[in-house]
């Protein structure tokens with residue numbers, strides 16, 4: 001049996017920080033329940049000190065959801081941690097996620113501090129959070145651009161202070177997969193107490209590497225991934241849940257499994273897109289409108305002969321009814337025949353050739369060829385039959 005990979009969903013925290021994506025408490029509860037049904041292990045429900053509305057959402061989500069751990073974010077500040085703990089009071093299983101910047105940029109320019117002081121503050125925050133909950137996750141913000149020995153040092157100290165999960169964010173989406181995987185490998189090899197905590201990935205997508213970096217982290221031993229539905233999040237977004245889950249499902253060489261009910265993926269993606277007013281790009285992996293649409297003649301012919309010629313995932317596995325063969329000027333005869341057959345018009349030989357030629361002329365002048373267009377093209381043959 002492979003090891004479990006914990007799915008930490010931050011759609012309602014990092015995802016919801018996106019301008020225009022704000023949800024009210026009722027909407028957040030709807031999303032949280034959908035995430036629970038999807039099978040996520042941890043829901044990051046908000047950043048309670050940030051506003052009364054966010055505090056209230058964490059309280060209400062804690063009441064509404066039973067299975068996942070409910071997580072609340074805080075800075076490494078006592079007041080933040082106290083407010084996070086209060087917001088979690090109804091959670092069946094609560095986690096405080098606290099942390100501090102660890103890169104030279106953050107230490108020097110954001111926090112105007114020193115490495116030793118950062119370790120002191122990180123350790124103090126974890127110890128303080130442990131007064132309220134057993135499950136404390138520490139985030140080493142901007143770990144992607146941190147100095148490797150310093151990162152090892154602070155991670156060792158926060159684990160000794162009681163952190164159950166250590167989050168290694170590539171906050172600025174800077175890393176390449178080899179670098180991010182290398183950071184996780186370095187922690188695995190050089191932090192004496194690393195096996196007492198779960199290593200978590202948290203990647204941003206500024207260079208379009210979030211999924212690749214996350215998978216690289218898992219390959220090097222991370223056993224929690226922080227993700228959002230549709231990859232929404234600050235700037236270019238966070239790691240997309242559906243991409244990581246399906247990459248892991250497709251590649252058995254990665255020795256982990258998740259408890260995500262993949263046939264619920266598409267439905268959840270639509271729900272989040274609608275409520276957050278955030279359209280999904282058509283070519284988005286797994287959940288985009290074109291993710292299972294075949295439009296060129298060669299591909300259409302191949303997929304009609306055998307689905308796996310051009311599909312690595314059965315669309316039903318992610319809750320999409322079926323793949324589509326789209327009719328465009330690039331479509332071949334096989335695709336046209338497929339659609340005509342579905343309309344009950346079975347043409348072969350010269351008749352099919354003739355209709356195909358007329359179809360190409362029409363398709364050159366029109367983007368979408370639908371049922372009505374096809375009926376127009378085959379009218380003559382229908383009258384004859």
Ligand code: KIV
Pocket residue numbers: 014139140141142167169170171172202204
């Ligand atoms: O990107 C980041 O570093 C974060 C932390 C607050 C976990 O979102």
Ligand code: ZN
Pocket residue numbers: 014169171202204238
């Ligand atoms: Zn983030």
